[in-house]
Amino acid sequence: MPIRRLAVLMDPISRINIKKDSTFAMMLAAQRRGWALEYLEQSDLYLRDGHVFAASRPVEVRDDPAGWFTLGERVERPLTDMSAVLMRKDPPFDLEYLYSTYLLDLAEREGCLVVNRPASLRDANEKLFTTWFPQCTVPTLVSREMSRLRAFAAEFGDIILKPLNGMGGESIFRVRSGDPNTSVILETITERGRRTVMAQRLIPEYVDGDKRILLIDGEPVPYALLRVPAPGESRGNLAAGGHGVAVPLTDRDRWICAEVAPELRRRGLLFVGLDVIGDYLTEINVTSPTCIRELDAAQGLDIAGQFIQAIESRLN
Numbered sequence: 255m256p257i258r259r260l261a262v263l264m265d266p267i268s269r270i271n272i273k274k275d276s277t278f279a280m281m282l283a284a285q286r287r288g289w290a291l292e293y294l295e296q297s298d299l300y301l302r303d304g305h306v307f308a309a310s311r312p313v314e315v316r317d318d319p320a321g322w323f324t325l326g327e328r329v330e331r332p333l334t335d336m337s338a339v340l341m342r343k344d345p346p347f348d349l350e351y352l353y354s355t356y357l358l359d360l361a362e363r364e365g366c367l368v369v370n371r372p373a374s375l376r377d378a379n380e381k382l383f384t385t386w387f388p389q390c391t392v393p394t395l396v397s398r399e400m401s402r403l404r405a406f407a408a409e410f411g412d413i414i415l416k417p418l419n420g421m422g423g424e425s426i427f428r429v430r431s432g433d434p435n436t437s438v439i440l441e442t443i444t445e446r447g448r449r450t451v452m453a454q455r456l457i458p459e460y461v462d463g464d465k466r467i468l469l470i471d472g473e474p475v476p477y478a479l480l481r482v483p484a485p486g487e488s489r490g491n492l493a494a495g496g497h498g499v500a501v502p503l504t505d506r507d508r509w510i511c512a513e514v515a516p517e518l519r520r521r522g523l524l525f526v527g528l529d530v531i532g533d534y535l536t537e538i539n540v541t542s543p544t545c546i547r548e549l550d551a552a553q554g555l556d557i558a559g560q561f562i563q564a565i566e567s568r569l570n
Contacts, residue, residue, distance in 0.1 A: 258337040258569070260284045261292040261310055263299065263354070264542075265344050272322045276546040276558070277342040281315045283558035287566075291315065292336065293325060296343060296354050299333075306333045306361040333361040338565050339368045341375065342542045345421045352376065367568055370540055371522030378521060381418045381452050383538040386517060390510050390535040392457055398450040400440045407436065412456040415443050428456065459532030463496065466545045467507060467528040468557060471564045472515035477502055477553050478530070479545040498545065500552035506533050514538065524568070525561055 264270075264277050272278045281291055293313040300307050312326035333339060341358060343351060355372035362368045384391050395406045396418075407413050411431040420426070427439045443451050463482035468475045481496040503511075507530060514535070518526055527543030529536045546557045 258289045258566075259292060259335065260289045260565075261294060261308060261333065261336040261339045262313075262342060263294050263296065263339060263358075264342045266295065267293060267313070267323050267325075270322075272317065272319060272547075274544065274547055276544040277340070277542065278315065278322070279546040279550065279558040280340060280342070280561060281313075282317060283556070283562045285315055286559070287562055289337075289562070293323075296350060298328075299354055299357050301357055301360065304360070305364070306357050307331065308333050308336075332364075333358075334364045334366050336366060337569060339366055341368060341370060341372065344542050345419065347379075347419055347541065367565070369522075369524045369565060370526075374521040374523050375540060378523065378538065378540045379418055380421075380537050380539050380541065381416065383540070384535050387510075387513055387535060390513055392455045392534050394455075395453040396450060397453070398444050398447050400444055400447055403440055403444070403451070403453050404436065406453050407431065410455040414454050414456055415439065416452050416454075417443060418450060418452060454536070457531040457534055457536070462532075463499075464529055464531045464536065465501070465507065466498075466539075466543075467503065467511065467530060468543060468545060468549070469511060469515065469518065469526045469528065470557070470561050471524050472511075472519045474503060474508065474511040475549065475555065475557055475560075477549055477555070478507065479548050479552075498548045498552075500549055510535050524564060 262277065262281055270278055285291055291313045292310040294308050294310040298309040307330055309328050309330045311328050314324045316322055355376050358368045358372040362372060385394060393410065397403055407429050408431060413429050415427045415429060417425050425443065427443055429436055429439055463480045465478040465480050467478045477500045479498045480501045481498050483496050510530060523540050525543060527539035549555055550557055
């Protein structure tokens with residue numbers, strides 16, 4: 255049987271924190287299952303005469319913080335030489351990210367399995383995609399009109415404002431009724447009406463943390479990572495100082511997953527992270543969801559192994 259080759263398009267491997275990096279967990283799992291790994295960054299992807307190529311480097315990975323990877327010599331080859339490609343570049347979702355998805359579209363058309371599907375990475379904005387499932391969310395407004403956002407804040411008394419392209423809890427504001435900083439917050443986050451943002455009624459349960467639920471081909475991992483905010487902080491994101499605790503999924507969590515899963519499958523979103531606060535869905539992470547390593551360590555799971563097995567099933 256020919257060796258399966260997995261190309262991983264990611265941020266620089268030399269800078270990752272292997273203790274927390276889900277892409278690294280995927281690479282370890284694929285290597286354990288006999289896959290040959292190829293490493294590339296966005297600049298290694300190119301198109302010539304309608305065909306997509308990669309200047310990739312063979313890579314071996316080790317779960318060793320003293321030295322976790324070894325790179326081979328760069329080889330230029332058609333991307334279709336790969337059995338599958340993981341698109342695991344972290345946000346920001348900028349023009350270069352967009353261009354990469356266009357190239358990956360062409361590779362997909364030529365028969366390459368790309369995970370997650372490039373068109374869906376473009377279409378499923380991690381904040382806006384939740385609005386496809388209003389039965390799972392709190393009252394939500396998306397606008398750049400400051401008067402409309404101000405009226406929404408007055409209606410609900412306590413709201414959260416967030417940009418549509420942020421990650422890791424970046425640039426999230428809480429606005430309470432009568433807050434003297436309301437005007438400057440609205441001016442800042444909307445860039446004086448030039449940038450569209452999302453406003454949501456505050457979910458009081460945020461003080462208990464927010465859950466990251468991982469789904470593989472629409473099936474939820476049975477444990478979520480509850481990310482508890484640091485003292486004095488309203489955001490549970492690990493990047494904002496929160497700490498994670500593995501918790502079993504509740505019936506409500508499973509109901510949310512069941513509501514979302516058919517659309518994820520339809521869009522070819524094989525690995526997704528849902529963010530849930532209390533009883534409500536707040537984000538659907540499709541670009542480079544994380545928390546694999548924390549959940550594996552806490553519960554003895556092999557989430558990345560299940561994910562690679564799902565890719566193998568698609569190829570079979």
